[in-house]
Amino acid sequence: MKPSVILVGADKGGVGKTTIARAVLDYLNSNNIVARGFDTEFPRGTLNRFHPEQTSVVDLTSTSDQMRILDTLNTAQVKVTVIDVRAGGLSLALQALEDTGFLDAVHAGEFNFLIFHVLGSSIASLDEIEEIAPFVEDAHYFLVKNHVNDTTFFEWDPLTHTKYFEKVMTSGEMTIPKLNEMSYEQVEIAGVPFSTFVADRTAEGEPAGQSFVLRGYVRTWLNRIADEFDRVQLLGLVAPRDAKAGKAGKER
Amino acid sequence: MKRRANVFIVCSPSARVGVSTTARLLTDYYLLTNTEPAGYDTDPHEPRYAPYFPDRVRVLDVSDIRGQIVLFDGLLADDNRPKIVDVWHRSFPRFFETVQDxxxxxxALRRDVEPVVLYHADGGRASLEGAWALHEHWPELTMMIVHNEGASPLEPEEIEIFHRYPAQGRFVIAPLPAPVVRALSDTTLSLSEFLRSPPVDMSIVVRAAIKAWIAPIFAQFQSFELRRQLESSNYL
Incomplete structure (x- = not known):
């Protein structure tokens, strides 16, 4: 199985990058794909708080941490790596990956590289796409529209689409539905993965006694995200059963 | 024999079809049989069920997540008490949206809690369509239709419509003369207490009418319960 790296990021803050990274880890875990996470919110990591056993906090600009991630891609037992890029760090992270030769290795077919570019509801998010375009040629580049609040998402009208997408090739878009505030807050307080919250367990595996209503909302929300990941064939990309499955069609 | 806790969802998409009356009757039926029911009234503006049982019926708003937590977590509580929800017609869509979400x-089924929908049928198309929508979404859900003849009277030839509902059975609540209705609207009048010891200051005619009205309704509730117990018996 070829090692895969899933980079979750955005150059804009507050768009829910870590939420997506957590959902990705939950999805992979629930499909028996063992994954490891790297949280680049150095020195304190939010992803690490929810998935401490499979996540490390790293500084992506530090050579030793770059080695820790990239030099172990081939040797680690775990073949899927999820990197949660800190706010505003997507361009820098991609630049660092280019500087280390990782993008060349992806071009040579050594690794699968997936980028989940999490977009906010403002047009500023679209400007990021242009900046990232030079780095995504060999990646499976997904645009993730994350409905973190009730604001209306910008519409993908034809003019906007043409302006921003003529220079970038994407593997598709994903839409992440909104989770109501109270459910989200309760998971935050619990400090456990979404799936653990749904199962009404604490981090130690004890019964948590959470509200069934809140767990129900989280379960439905998580299922809808899983439907989106299924739709873009995420499993086929990170753990292809045959050569064809790894080559998801790209759309312009 | 495996006993399943019942959650009665007393509802209708239509107004004024007797939903709160049924919730009240069912609560009093259980009180008469020395069972401790818990009730929920989903009309936060003008609750019509809760005033009869201020100590055992909670008023909540199902459009508010705190109300949903009180309601649904309460319905699943493992306390072996029957639960009765009066679903206000304006709360009907939101209630079932939340149930789905x-x-x-x-x-509930996983926890051996059996939801039973007491669907108040009327002659309208929306009522029939609403029942079918619930049935198609949850085919395993037990649905009984309730026809309150006083609240939604139908002509004899219109009764045929009830055969078109996807229900396992039907409860009929007979109409009452206006003076008796007035007597029943007194929120301090407990029907279970009334049956144990009728108030001496009440008109003898009204007392007789109420008794005659309640008896067949409670007989239907009892038959339903017995049938459910027989159905869940391991020995039949």
Whole structure:
């Protein structure tokens, strides 16, 4: 199985990058794909708080941490790596990956590289796409529209689409539905993965006694995200059963 | 024999079809049989069920997540008490949306809690369509239709419509003369207490009418319960 790296990021803050990274880890875990996470919110990591056993906090600009991630891609037992890029760090992270030769290795077919570019509801998010375009040629580049609040998402009208997408090739878009505030807050307080919250367990595996209503909302929300990941064939990309499955069609 | 806790969802998409009356009757039926029911009234503005049982019926708003937590977590509480929900017609869509969103029916069945919909039927198309929508979404859900003849009277030839509902059975609540209705609207009048010891200051005619009205309704509730117990018996 070829090692895969899933980079979750955005150059804009507050768009829910870590939420997506957590959902990705939950999805992979629930499909028996063992994954490891790297949280680049150095020195304190939010992803690490929810998935401490499979996540490390790293500084992506530090050579030793770059080695820790990239030099172990081939040797680690775990073949899927999820990197949660800190706010505003997507361009820098991609630049660092280019500087280390990782993008060349992806071009040579050594690794699968997936980028989940999490977009906010403002047009500023679209400007990021242009900046990232030079780095995504060999990646499976997904645009993730994350409905973190009730604001209306910008519409993908034809003019906007043409302006921003003529220079970038994407593997598709994903839409992440909104989770109501109270459910989200309760998971935050619990400090456990979404799936653990749904199962009404604490981090130690004890019964948590959470509200069934809140767990129900989280379960439905998580299922809808899983439907989106299924739709873009995420499993086929990170753990292809045959050569064809790894080559998801790209759309312009 | 495996006993399943019942959750009665007393509802209708239509107004003034006798939903709160049924919730009240069912609560009093259980009180008369020395069972401790818990009730929920989903009309936060003008509750019509809760005033009869201020100590055992909670008023909540199902459009508010705190109200949903009180309601649905309460319905799943493992306390072996029958639960009765009066679903106000304006809360009807939101109630079932939430039921769907949180997977309530599936979770209830998993926990040996049996939701029973007491669907108040009337002659309208919306009522029939609403019942079918619920049935198509949750085919495993037990649905009984309730026809309150006083609240939604139908002509004899219109009664045929009830055969078109996807229900396992029907409860009929007979109409009452106006003076008796007035007597029943007194929120301090407990029907279970009335049956144990009728108030001496009440008109003898009204007392007789109420007794005659309640008896067949409670007989229907009892038949339903017995049938459910027989159905869940391991020995038949």
């Amino acid at each position: 949180i997977g309530f029916i599936e979770e």
